[in-house]
Amino acid sequence: DAGVTQSPTHLIKTRGQQVTLRCSPKSGHDTVSWYQQALGQGPQFIFQYYEEEERQRGNFPDRFSGHQFPNYSSELNVNALLLGDSALYLCASSHGTSLHEQFFGPGTRLTVL
Amino acid sequence: QQQVKQSPQSLIVQKGGISIINCAYENTAFDYFPWYQQFPGKGPALLIAIRPDVSEKKEGRFTISFNKSAKQFSLHIMDSQPGDSATYFCAATLNDYKLSFGAGTTVTVRA
Numbered sequence: 221d222a223g224v225t226q227s228p229t230h231l232i233k234t235r236g237q238q239v240t241l242r243c244s245p246k247s248g249h250d251t252v253s254w255y256q257q258a259l260g261q262g263p264q265f266i267f268q269y270y271e272e273e274e275r276q277r278g279n280f281p282d283r284f285s286g287h288q289f290p291n292y293s294s295e296l297n298v299n300a301l302l303l304g305d306s307a308l309y310l311c312a313s314s315h316g317t318s319l320h321e322q323f324f325g326p327g328t329r330l331t332v333l
Numbered sequence: 334q335q336q337v338k339q340s341p342q343s344l345i346v347q348k349g350g351i352s353i354i355n356c357a358y359e360n361t362a363f364d365y366f367p368w369y370q371q372f373p374g375k376g377p378a379l380l381i382a383i384r385p386d387v388s389e390k391k392e393g394r395f396t397i398s399f400n401k402s403a404k405q406f407s408l409h410i411m412d413s414q415p416g417d418s419a420t421y422f423c424a425a426t427l428n429d430y431k432l433s434f435g436a437g438t439t440v441t442v443r444a
Binding site for chain 1: 337339365367374375376377378379382422424426429430431432433434435436437
């Protein structure tokens with residue numbers, strides 16, 4: 221049983237560009253949450269998708285947007301990249317919207333130059 | 334605004350020793366307090382969790398102690414092993430809303 225998978229593993233972009241990160245949830249899970257983890261910091265909640273809709277959102281600007289597909293996979297889009305967007309982006313899946321039993325993927329390391 | 338403050342930033346313990354990580358929270362309405370373990374190159378994994386109506390929870394060598402009046406909770410790793418070397422995060426949430434993480438503690442267990 222595959223766990224949460226994310227792609228790509230690493231990504232390098234320049235300021236002002238746009239990026240799309242992808243996540244496939246663990247089998248049987250229908251909810252995807254996205255987190256940003258800066259170097260040496262704890263993960264920061266970006267948003268959660270359930271039933272193809274954004275259910276919760278953290279304190280992130282509108283440059284961060286997402287989408288969930290009918291197969292429960294999800295994308296995180298970041299527009300107008302800033303140097304400060306450099307971080308590890310984690311996807312976590314769960315069954316239902318509970319944050320109590322989340323399974324995290326290995327993350328996508330985004331570097332903005 | 335950081336809602337969960339974690340200390341120390343790092344610690345070194347000898348094999349067989351006890352590792353203690355402390356967290357303090359601001360929001361008295363938080364109702365679920367999990368701890369996560371993260372190895373390099375991996376995402377965090379749920380280790381153990383507690384609700385505020387319980388003062389202590391033990392799972393194997395890992396114990397959470399919870400002090401509601403002081404708004405503090407801690408993780409104790411008993412009989413620390415080299416395989417426990419990882420970064421540990423405390424977290425808190427209210428009604429399953431916006432899980433807030435601490436900054437993390439890097440634990441190094443020396444053989």
